[in-house]
Amino acid sequence: MLDFSKLEQYRENNRIEAKRALGGLPKSIWETYSAFANTMGGVILLGVEEHKDGSLHAIDLPQPEKLARVFWRQLNDTQKASVNILSRRQVQIRNAGGKRIVAIFVPRAQRLDRPVFVDGDPLSGVYRRSGEGDYRCNKEEVAAMLRDAARQTPDMQPLPAMDASVFHGESVARYRNRLRQLRPGQAWEDLDDGAFLCRLGAAVSGENGEIHPTAAGLLLLGKGEEIVKAFPGYSLEYEDLTREPALRILSAAGDWSGNVYDFYQRVSHSMDGRRHAAAVDSDAADAAKALREALINCLVNADYYGRQGVTIRHEATGFVFANPGAFRVAVEAAQSGGVSDPRNAALSKMFHVLHIGDGDGDGLAAIYAAWQRHGWPPPLIEESFEPERITLFLSFDKDGKRRRVLGRHKKTALAHMRKRLVVDYLTEHPSAKVPAVAQYLSLRPALVRRLLKELAAEDIVTAERRRGGAVYRLKA
Secondary structure: OOOHHHHHHOOOEOOEEEEOOOOOOOOOHHHHHHHHHHOOOEEEEEOEEEOOOOOEEEOOOOOHHHHHHHHHHHHOOOOOEOOOOOOHHHEEEEEEOOEEEEEEEEOOOOHHHOOOEEOOOOOOOEEEEEOOEEEEOOHHHHHHHHHHHOOOOHHHOEOOOOOHHHEOHHHHHHHHHHHHHHOOOOHHHHOOHHHHHHHHOOEEEOOOOOEEEEHHHHHHHEOHHHHHHHOOOOOEEEEEOOOOOOEEEEOOOOOOOOOHHHHHHHHHHHHHOOOOOOOOOOOHHHHHHHHHHHHHHHHHOOOOOOOOOEEEEEEOOEEEEEEEOOOOOOHHHHHHOOOOOOOOHHHHHHHHOOOOOOOOOOHHHHHHHHHHHHOOOOOEEEEEOOOOEEEEEEEOOOOOOOOOOOOHHHHHHHHHHHHHHHHHHHHHOOOEOHHHHHHHHOOOHHHHHHHHHHHHHOOOEEEEOOOOOOEEEEOO
16 A cells, blocks of 8 residues: 655556646546556556656645546446446545545456456557556457456367367377276266267367367367467477486477377476475475476466467476466465466366366465475566566575576576566555565565665665665655
8 A cells, every 4th residue: 555645755667657637537547547457456646746856746636526536437438448447445535745636546457357448449448557657458468368358268169170180199098098097987988089079078079070179179189280270379398407418398399299288297297207406305295296286277377379388497496387378367366275267277177187286276375385384485476468478486495595596587587576576565665674675575685685786776776875774765
């Protein structure tokens, strides 16, 4: 929550937008409303201006109640905004140094409401927030949000242009064998492959009896070259750099099926077959289980229509899991567990039939719990846009030094994420000392001090030397 008595200490950023609004409700407020709703949320301040040094100052609106009423009325006009995601308590009249302003707290929209668009235009009226302000989303970003908004996940759709020849026979046989071992005596044991795939939801039967794959069936058990025809950006990559030579499993290698099921089997086997450098205690199985959960979460939540594909990297002190797509639920909800909303529900179900994956929304929470039991650093999650991508960092370090040997580009991404967390903290707290930031982010003070020094060098943070230690705040 912002401290309105110290408004001048804040700066505009990804979560704060200031508008003078002396001439009435500014038209640009709707672009910002859309941008906050489609990104990470934020607060719009009406009756606040930005000075040349970047500091924010209240102006004292003559009729803030009227301005709030006009905003609320227009917010409920679908020709102005596609959906009202606010409650009355999120539009407030606040006192800032004796001057009255309007504060509008915009949450991140639920996936069923995204994309939030303005001016009745679902294509060019969609905005997101970046470090430089609001920007209009391109067609790819809009399409990704529309896919996530569908009540049926995209992987449930049949692919009528394809037939049963797209399935990899050996993959289907391996899947059926594992199912037979787990659930012997089931009725589907006597079905032929076509009928079995239809029963599973991996295929549908056409009017003339022809078998057509569903998107989930193609991804799970298809041939790699056929998958790419339906999903041009499809790519699966696993690297284990702790081996000599390094182990690489690539969907495009051509010497195996290249589908999601076989990729899971190969990667999980690699994870289980080696005792990880830091997981040498008697409860290493606990860590292996958590890693398999991270693997399946990555696969069933990937947007296979997106770009860059799935990449997983195992280095000396940890793992990095990355997949295309944004979070479908709030990150906090995913971390606490109990909310199941996979991007590929059909694919998730086909794995769950084999007792693979948590299935009830507790997967990420279980990973956090396992890391806490081992005393390892808390998992870190990075959500990025343009293109949408989720990255999960899991470190085995527990010696207090938090060494990072995750590759240069992964180290850069991790540092960037930590800096963003520091900036987010200074957005909520206009000034802070190193110990407070370190305690909040569960990082060593020395690391926080280095991050703040780098942010200061980048002209994002400024330090004020005071008795008892430096005080940091955001800089214009």
